[in-house]
Amino acid sequence: MANAGGVGAMGVTWTEPETAVAWVKQVKSQTEGLFQVNFVLHFEPTGLDVVLEAGAPIVTFSWGNHWQHKEYVERVQKAGAFVGVQVVSVMGAYAALQHQPDFLICQGVEAGGHVQSSTPIDDFLPGCVEVSRGTPIIGAGGIATGQRIREILKCGASGAMLGTRFVATKESRAHTVYKKALMGRDRTVLTLCFDGGWPGALHRVMPNSTLFEWETAGCPSAPDRPQEGRVVVRSGNSLVHRYEDTAPQIGMEGDIEAMCLYAGTGVGDIHDVPEAEELIERLWRETQA
Structure with missing residues (x-):
């Protein structure tokens, strides 16, 4: 992403601080471009100071409240990095702006993954x-084409953030089964089905066998969901159980289709798995058309 002129992103909320530092150092050794490190403030950002020390150029925060934004924006800017705050309403934007972040990310309900917006x-x-x-x-949420980026820019945005579209690239560490699924679907669902790891947090996914069985059973809560606790995937010494919020990655083995298949509403516009550089160039051309 960064080498092709985009701003890459890595989520480190659920990552051990030493691993996050290693990722930051690895990316910095391979590019002079920009990239962001994201923390979900529903959880304590334990790795914030060490990724800043490692040289993360941009840090973004989501799911936080007014007072958290104040503390963390100050810490990031004091370290010399840029900071962005995700908001989901005009009032949220106004509140976040009181702490003078360098930019805001406006996430719509169309976004894939955990969705803060309604x-x-x-x-x-x-x-x-x-x-x-x-x-x-x-602007963020359901964006997968240059035409949609152009519409976002016409609304006054300075840029657009695409997540799902870049999951379906050759460099992505998403599992092949996941990437193929992204090319064959045009429907997503906002649900609480895969809340193992973050109870009660809404998320947008592609429908699959797990979701179908859960909805057929009447959408019961844990621990009464169909096949609750069944191991669906193994990854080295780690196990992923049904209803966990873990996305399929390279190296996982098992029932990949039954896992949490995050996707935004723009998934219907995904028809191939190009290299990231090729995709960025394509999106740029479409935006300029």
Whole structure:
């Protein structure tokens, strides 16, 4: 991503600090471009200081509250890095801006993965731009084409963030079964099915056998879900159980289809698995068309 002119991203919320540091150092050794490290503030960002010491150029935060933003924005900027805060409403944008982050990420309900928003991005992005008073706004959620990026920019955003579309690239560490599924689907579901690891957190996924059985059973809560606790995948010495919020990765073996298949609403626009550089160039051309 970074070598091709984009801003890459790595989520480190559930990563041991020493592993996160190793990732940051590895990326820095391979590119002079920019990349971001993300922390979900529903959990304590234990690795924040060490990834900053390792030289992470950008840190972003999601799912936090007003007072958390104040503390962590100050810590990141004091370390000399840029900081972005994810918001999901105009009021949220206004509150976050009081702490002077370098940019905001406006996430719509169309996003894949854990979804903080309940509103389509087009409904609140213009309002966020209006209250931002020049602070850059990045649109996110269900974006998978240059045409959609162009629409986001016309609303006043300074850029767009794409997640699902880049899962389906050759460099992505997503499992091959997961990548193939992304090319063959056009429907997603906002659900609580895969909340093992983060109870009660809504997430957007592609429908699969696990979701079907859970919904057929009446969407019961843990521990009463169908085949609760069954091991679906092995990865080295680690086990992934049914309903866990773990996404399929390279090296996992087992019933990959039954895992949590995160995807945003733009999944229907994914038809291939190109190299990241090729995809960025394509998106740029489409945006300029």
